[in-house]
Amino acid sequence: MSSSGPGSDADRMARVALTYLAEPGNRVVWQLVRAYGAEQTLERLMGGDIAEAALRTAVAVRSGPGDPRRVAEVALRRAERLGARVVVPADAEWPGGVEALAMLELDAGGRINRDVRPPLCLWVRGSRPLGDAFERSVAVVGARAATPYGQHVTTDLAYGLAEQEWTVVSGGAFGIDAAAHRSALAAGGFTVAVLACGVDRPYPMGNSGLFEQIAESGLLMSEWLPGAEPLRHRFLIRNRVIAAATAGTVVVEAAARSGAVQTMSRVVALNRRAMVVPGPVTSAMSVGCHELLRRFPETRLVTNVAHVLDEVGRIGEYLAEPARGGDHARDGLDEESALVLEAVPHHGTAGPEQLAARSGLGLRTVLRRLSLLELKGLIVRREDGIALAALARAAVARTDVPPG
Amino acid sequence: MSSSGPGSDADRMARVALTYLAEPGNRVVWQLVRAYGAEQTLERLMGGDIAEAALRTAVAVRSGPGDPRRVAEVALRRAERLGARVVVPADAEWPGGVEALAMLELDAGGRINRDVRPPLCLWVRGSRPLGDAFERSVAVVGARAATPYGQHVTTDLAYGLAEQEWTVVSGGAFGIDAAAHRSALAAGGFTVAVLACGVDRPYPMGNSGLFEQIAESGLLMSEWLPGAEPLRHRFLIRNRVIAAATAGTVVVEAAARSGAVQTMSRVVALNRRAMVVPGPVTSAMSVGCHELLRRFPETRLVTNVAHVLDEVGRIGEYLAEPARGGDHARDGLDEESALVLEAVPHHGTAGPEQLAARSGLGLRTVLRRLSLLELKGLIVRREDGIALAALARAAVARTDVPPG
Numbered sequence: 001m002s003s004s005g006p007g008s009d010a011d012r013m014a015r016v017a018l019t020y021l022a023e024p025g026n027r028v029v030w031q032l033v034r035a036y037g038a039e040q041t042l043e044r045l046m047g048g049d050i051a052e053a054a055l056r057t058a059v060a061v062r063s064g065p066g067d068p069r070r071v072a073e074v075a076l077r078r079a080e081r082l083g084a085r086v087v088v089p090a091d092a093e094w095p096g097g098v099e100a101l102a103m104l105e106l107d108a109g110g111r112i113n114r115d116v117r118p119p120l121c122l123w124v125r126g127s128r129p130l131g132d133a134f135e136r137s138v139a140v141v142g143a144r145a146a147t148p149y150g151q152h153v154t155t156d157l158a159y160g161l162a163e164q165e166w167t168v169v170s171g172g173a174f175g176i177d178a179a180a181h182r183s184a185l186a187a188g189g190f191t192v193a194v195l196a197c198g199v200d201r202p203y204p205m206g207n208s209g210l211f212e213q214i215a216e217s218g219l220l221m222s223e224w225l226p227g228a229e230p231l232r233h234r235f236l237i238r239n240r241v242i243a244a245a246t247a248g249t250v251v252v253e254a255a256a257r258s259g260a261v262q263t264m265s266r267v268v269a270l271n272r273r274a275m276v277v278p279g280p281v282t283s284a285m286s287v288g289c290h291e292l293l294r295r296f297p298e299t300r301l302v303t304n305v306a307h308v309l310d311e312v313g314r315i316g317e318y319l320a321e322p323a324r325g326g327d328h329a330r331d332g333l334d335e336e337s338a339l340v341l342e343a344v345p346h347h348g349t350a351g352p353e354q355l356a357a358r359s360g361l362g363l364r365t366v367l368r369r370l371s372l373l374e375l376k377g378l379i380v381r382r383e384d385g386i387a388l389a390a391l392a393r394a395a396v397a398r399t400d401v402p403p404g
Numbered sequence: 405m406s407s408s409g410p411g412s413d414a415d416r417m418a419r420v421a422l423t424y425l426a427e428p429g430n431r432v433v434w435q436l437v438r439a440y441g442a443e444q445t446l447e448r449l450m451g452g453d454i455a456e457a458a459l460r461t462a463v464a465v466r467s468g469p470g471d472p473r474r475v476a477e478v479a480l481r482r483a484e485r486l487g488a489r490v491v492v493p494a495d496a497e498w499p500g501g502v503e504a505l506a507m508l509e510l511d512a513g514g515r516i517n518r519d520v521r522p523p524l525c526l527w528v529r530g531s532r533p534l535g536d537a538f539e540r541s542v543a544v545v546g547a548r549a550a551t552p553y554g555q556h557v558t559t560d561l562a563y564g565l566a567e568q569e570w571t572v573v574s575g576g577a578f579g580i581d582a583a584a585h586r587s588a589l590a591a592g593g594f595t596v597a598v599l600a601c602g603v604d605r606p607y608p609m610g611n612s613g614l615f616e617q618i619a620e621s622g623l624l625m626s627e628w629l630p631g632a633e634p635l636r637h638r639f640l641i642r643n644r645v646i647a648a649a650t651a652g653t654v655v656v657e658a659a660a661r662s663g664a665v666q667t668m669s670r671v672v673a674l675n676r677r678a679m680v681v682p683g684p685v686t687s688a689m690s691v692g693c694h695e696l697l698r699r700f701p702e703t704r705l706v707t708n709v710a711h712v713l714d715e716v717g718r719i720g721e722y723l724a725e726p727a728r729g730g731d732h733a734r735d736g737l738d739e740e741s742a743l744v745l746e747a748v749p750h751h752g753t754a755g756p757e758q759l760a761a762r763s764g765l766g767l768r769t770v771l772r773r774l775s776l777l778e779l780k781g782l783i784v785r786r787e788d789g790i791a792l793a794a795l796a797r798a799a800v801a802r803t804d805v806p807p808g
Contacts, residue, residue: 153685278682278694281557281707290682293697293705301697301705303685 004039007090014038015088015121016072016225021045021062023115024223025101025237028052030117038120042068075225082200082226084125093129095122096377096389097245100270103381104240115237116266118244119223125199126219133192133219135375137167138312139242141263142176142252147285150253153277154179157250160305162189166312169194169246171238172214176252178207185213194245195222196238197230239263247312247375248273250302254288264292264299271371273311274299333376336361340369341378341388349385408443411494418442419492419525420476420629425449425466427519428627429505429641432456434521442524446472479629486630488529488603497533499526500781500793501649504674507785508644519641520670522648523627529603530596530623537596537623539779541571542716543646545667546580546656551689554657557681558583561654564709566593570716573598573650575642576618580656582611589617598649599626600642601634643667651716651779652677654706658692668696668703675775677715678703737780740765744773745782745792753789 004010015038022029028050032041046063050056062068079086087093101118124130140158142150158168158180168184170177172193184191191214197203199220202211214220223241224234236259243249243266254260267274276299279286292299302308333341336359343358344350350358356366370386373379380389408414419442426433432454436445450467454460466472483490491497505522528534544562546554562572562584572588574581576597588595595618601607603624606615618624627645628638640663647653647670658664671678680703683690696703706712737745740763747762748754754762760770774790777783784793 149684149686277685278690278697278705280553280684281681282553286682287707290705290707293682294711297701301682301694303691303694307698 005037007088011038011090012086012088012121013069013072013076014042016075016086017042017068018045019120019223020068020071020075020225021059022055023058023234023237024119025115025117025240026055027115027117028055030102030120033120071225075227078200078226079123082125084123084199084226087122087124087130088120089118093131095130095134095245096380097134097375098241099244099380100371100374101240101244102383104244104266104269116240119241121223123199123222123224123226124219125215125221126217128190128219130219130221131377133167133190134169134245135167136165136312137169137192137246138308139169139246139249140176140180140252141170141242141249142260143254143258143285143288144173144175144177145255145285146175146179146253147279147283149279149283150176150277150285151179153279154252155183157252157277157305157308158183158191159187159189161308162187162191164305164309165189166309167192169242171196171235171242172202172204172207172211172220174204174206178210180252181210181214181218185217191218193218193220194238194242195220195230196224196234198222198224198226198228200226203230235259236262240266243267243272244270246272248275248308250275250277250308251289251292252277253279253283253285254292255284256287256291258288260288260292261295264296268296268298271367275302275308275311276300277302333373336365337369337372340366341373344379344386344388346388349382349387351385355386409441411492415442415494416490416492416525417473417476417480418446420479420490421446421472422449423524423627424472424475424479424629425463426459427462427638427641428523429519429521429644430459431519431521432459434506434524437524475629479631482604482630483527486529486604488527488630491526491528491534492524493522497535499534499538499649500784501538501779502645503648503784504775504778505644505648506787508648508670508673520644523645525627527603527626527628527630528623529619529625530621532594532623534623534625535781537571537594538573538649539571540569540716541573541596541650542712543573543650543653544580544584544656545574545646545653546664547658547662547689547692548577548579548581549659549689550579550583550657551683551687553683553687554580554681554689555583557683558656559587561656561681561709561712562587562595563591563593565712566591566595568709568713569593570713571596573646575600575639575646576606576608576611576615576624578608578610582614584656585614585618585622589621595622597622597624598642598646599624599634600628600638602626602628602630602632604630607634639663640666644670647671647676648674650676652679652712654679654681654712655693655696656681657683657687657689658696659688660691660695662692664692664696665699668700672700672702675771679706679712679715680704681706737777740769741773741776744770745777748783748790748792750792753786753791755789759790 018029045059098118101116104116138161154176161168162184168180168191170180172195181191181193193214195202199222202220249267251260264274276289276292278289278301293301300311339359340355343355352366356363377389380387422433449463502522505520508520542565558580565572566588572584572595574584576599585595585597597618599606603626606624653671655664668678680693680696682693682705697705704715743763744759747759756770760767781793784791
């Protein structure tokens with residue numbers, strides 16, 4: 001490992017410091033990192049070289065108490081003692097799905113569109129590699145004030161998904177989230193709690209026992225540094241990671257005008273499967289679900305595990321075999337996906353329409369296949385289009401040599 | 405009234421006799437009536453001049469016991485004693501919506517496609533003119549084995565619709581149907597029970613009290629002669645009239661693989677609003693509803709009266725003023741509907757695509773407007789396309805004279 005550049009200790013430290021200086025997902029910071037790397041970006045920000053006023057103020061406030069690099073060091077040592085690690089995009093275990101956030105545009109209708117870029121780093125407690133855990137994953141989320149009906153349905157769904165070896169991802173909250181985690185654990189399955197605070201102090205306290213179990217046999221994950229508090233706005237920022245890292249999201253119960261609408265509009269924009277469980281029209285906790293089904297034609301009504309697997313199952317088939325190396329990942333591709341992958345230029349990028357034209361497939365098919373290819377880590381979505389991921393390029397270059 | 409031709413006693417009698425000889429909606433009989441009139445068709449059928457074997461057999465069996473004209477006479481006298489009347493297409497009160505059945509093609513997916521033509525005549529108990537009763541009407545239908553939840557939701561919906569002066573149409577069955585009728589009556593509103601048997605012996609017996617109330621302050625309606633039994637296959641034949649005569653159909657509860665799928669596929673094919681109430685995924689009586697919502701993208705999830713009015717309300721606005729005469733009906737038209745009506749040729753027919761081209765409107769808009777124009781009785785759908793209805797032609801011919 002070199003002393004600087006992607007994946008180096010300096011890069012890792014800089015990403016942690018940047019996450020401390022500005023909330024995760026910040027558009028300006030992410031663009032700078034993409035252009036100049038994390039280390040240079042941190043230098044720039046600390047030097048006050050920031051065009052955007054809001055970010056400049058935020059950085060000034062956070063830099064006041066001391067050097068952000070020092071804060072990062074302390075956080076990293078604290079994490080080590082806790083058995084937590086920080087994962088960056090250069091790491092093999094980085095969950096490729098979150099990179100789709102780079103393409104997300106939520107200006108129309110989305111309330112928060114400033115903080116939707118991909119994470120710079122992820123803190124993790126639990127031994128399984130992140131990318132592996134998210135390979136076959138479904139988010140099951142919903143109201144904190146869940147009804148017995150909602151908890152019952154959640155328990156059924158999460159149990160069935162876990163039995164089918166799908167990772168059940170949720171936010172660790174009371175109600176639907178907790179029921180989803182608990183049921184996945186009860187089935188002997190795998191679950192990930194994506195937190196809006198430090199992995200050392202998972203919120204809410206009332207779920208402490210559950211979090212300990214998850215840390216042992218699942219994963220606790222967060223973008224925020226250990227010690228970070230679960231501030232209100234962080235839940236919305238966090239939600240984008242749940243939407244992007246998973247193959248689809250199931251909303252079980254949601255009150256009227258809840259965050260579910262924003263969550264689902266992101267899921268749809270990310271081309272992930274948006275699934276909603278209906279309920280009695282007389283239940284306030286199903287009003288939000290029915291709103292979603294009425295408002296977004298892309299959402300799919302689901303009532304059982306089979307329906308959910310219908311939606312995400314195709315992805316699952318292809319990913320059933322762990323697929324890491326370029327060739328290995330390509331071997332498992334269906335014909336359509338292989339055609340789409342072949343259409344992606346070896347250098348530079350192409351838009352979905354171009355890929356449709358080159359591959360001879362419909363645009364809709366191309367979009368679906370791109371999601372799969374992205375989940376497999378074979379392509380990346382950039383602001384200017386679709387590009388081959390490093391591992392796919394390697395495989396193209398050395399077709400006779402298994403990639404490292 | 406002349407002694408023969410549309411609307412004459414002979415025509416009326418012939419239509420009754422034909423409905424006795426072959427089940428309502430029979431495609432061959434309806435085509436013959438359209439080509440040669442009811443009286444000549446009856447002559448032909450009684451003379452055995454029938455190409456289709458199944459129809460020939462049916463007619464032979466029914467003609468055996470005696471002259472069908474005699475059966476018709478007896479039925480008409482029996483109806484008169486009962487205070488019932490028979491309504492034919494030439495009558496002012498004929499509900500125009502049912503003529504849309506002439507366009508219905510259900511070969512793909514529909515189980516019964518032989519008996520989907522428009523009715524030849526309708527038997528009615530109750531004083532309000534049929535066409536008037538159906539002008540602002542919504543069907544609320546569902547499972548006989550309704551749950552308390554389904555009955556509760558039905559009661560709410562039907563009450564609200566009745567309060568807004570929408571006619572609540574249903575099938576008179578136990579469960580959802582009965583709850584819909586009862587609630588409309590309780591609201592002081594108007595309700596129509598469309599029966600699959602004679603109006604003199606409404607089925608089921610257990611709803612006798614309800615049927616008496618409906619006959620007094622609403623309408624009992626049937627295609628079948630007084631005395632006809634509620635044979636199993638007749639419910640499916642009957643359902644097409646409910647779908648066609650109303651602006652939309654709400655399914656409240658339905659078991660898996662129930663008739664709801666067929667009903668809704670017809671509602672959609674007829675370009676009426678297809679609405680479904682969701683329920684707990686744990687309830688067997690909502691499985692069919694969720695099936696519908698998953699299977700037909702055209703169906704709309706509704707949870708309250710406002711949602712239903714959203715769907716059918718536009719039609720309601722235009723029809724809020726009773727619109728009978730051609731000019732009168734045209735006066736109330738919105739601009740798009742007026743453009744579509746102008747595009748319909750004064751003689752002959754045109755397809756929706758032609759109307760879209762002539763009016764400069766999108767095909768989807770044209771199709772929606774045609775439904776409205778049809779409900780207003782200004783156009784008729786024929787097998788070969790859309791034609792001006794008699795009253796619209798009259799208005800065109802005599803724009804300065806109020807039509808009779």
